[in-house]
Structure formats: C-alpha cells, structure tokens
Amino acid sequence: MKRLIGALLLALLAACGEIPQPFRHDGINAAVIPRAARGVVVRPLDDGPRAARLAEALASKLREDGIPAATREVVPGALVIQGEVAPTPAGQAIRWVLAQPDGGILGExxxxxAGSAWNVSSMAAEVMDKLGPLLHGEMPDNLSAVAxxxxxLVPLSGLPGDGDTALTAAMRRLLQRNGLKPVDGDADFTLRAQAGVTPGKPGEEVLALAWTVADRNGDDLGSAAQQGAVPRGxxxxxxxxxxxxxxxxxxxxVVEIVRAAQGK
Incomplete structure (x- = not known):
C-alpha cells in the first residue's frame, strides 16, 4: 500500500516518516502549482534547539490533523507559519502568523x-487551535475580495463503507487548501467522480477513480485518473x-485542469 500519492506531496512528507499512500496521480506539471499551499512550512522562531523542538511539535500537530507539514521548505507553494517573540513582564509573547507564499497574511x-520554561507540546496545541480553522476551509474576511x-463538487455515490461521504469531504477540504473554493450552487467549475471497485490480486481489491472537471457551460475540460490496490474488505x-x-x-x-482553463 506504499505507492506514491504524487511526487510533490511525497516530498513535503518525506521528513515526516512513512504513511500509507496507495493512490497517485501521474503527470503533475510543476509550472501550474497554485499559489495556495500543498502543505505548510513551520519556521522555527530562532536557531536554538528549543525553537526547533517547538516548530517540529507544531508540524506534528498539523500532520495529525491531516495537513502535510514540515519544518523546512521542500516544495514551492507552501503556506508558512512563523512567529516573533517579544518579552513581557511575566514571560514572553509570541505573535504567530499564517501567510501565503507571497507573504500575504491569512491570519495571526x-x-x-508564562515564565521561561516552554512546554512545546501544549504550546503547539494552542497554536493549532487558533490557526487550525484557517487551514480547514474557514476563509478569513481579508480574502473575501480575492477572485x-x-x-x-458533485457528491460521490456507490462506494462501499462510508466512502461516499468521507471522500467527498476530503476532496472539498483539499480543494480549499489548493486555492479553490468549494460551493454548493452556481460555480465556475463542476467536479464529478466516477469510481469502481474490481477484484485484484488474492486478498486485494482495486479502486479506480476518474475526477472530471467541467466548465460553467457543462463542457468537460479534462480528467485526472487514479488507481490503487487495498486489502480486500x-x-x-x-x-x-x-x-x-x-x-x-x-x-x-484537478487543480492542473482548472489552472489550465483559467490560462486560456
């Protein structure tokens, strides 16, 4: 089950240990990577070991929440979390900023x-609580005017288990993180998926998906296909x-197709 999800995502997660990755999309064009992130880079507050531990703890919290994250820049187009430390009478105050690759601030x-001791785990959890919603599709007001x-996204149907709801929800989240805005009504593009499960090798099943993007007029612009084997059941x-x-x-x-259509 350890096939590549895609070279860009794998590069970002390489420093994070192995995760099951049974599906991939081939032929990613790096020239059309959107400005929104493939993940998040957490920059240490300074060059010291304590700051490095805090940055890694925050990156770990992000990964636990399903957000690809690392403490070094591995791929272009990643969002950035960075902070500035200022002394206070009782300890320190850290101003954390979530920024776009071009420096535009999404939230802070x-x-x-208190004091000089850092509990990096609890500090990372607090930052995640405050900035996490921005990474899960809650668009801040200062981006409301951006085009x-x-x-x-047409809800999936016909998949076994809770696949219809789980995969639909996951794709909505990732569309948002990649610079697109999922909506339920009139939209610039429509995304629908065709899925099928067939027998594979003994003890396996093969799941095949084709994500098709159509324009506002209903004309198909292109499809992205995936296929991967999973344990039977x-x-x-x-x-x-x-x-x-x-x-x-x-x-x-999907993002490639949308960006290509916008560039026409």
Missing part, C-alpha cells in the same frame, strides 16, 4: 508564555485517513 494569533475560482468500513490520501492524490490533477 498571539500566545502568552478565487469556485468549484461545485478495507473499503467496507470507515475509510478514515485513506479518504484523505486518495483525495490528496487526485487534487493535483
């Missing part, structure tokens, strides 16, 4: 640390992180 949060392409229950892995492999192709 202030963290007050973000809208996408209507795995799809019959909750999909869990598998849904996020599959969506991560498919969203690259």
């Amino acid at each position: 949060a202030t963290q007050v640390v 973000i392409p809208t996408v209507r 795995m799809l019959a229950g909750p999909w869990g992180s598998l849904a996020n892995d599959i969506a991560a492999g498919g969203v690259d192709g």
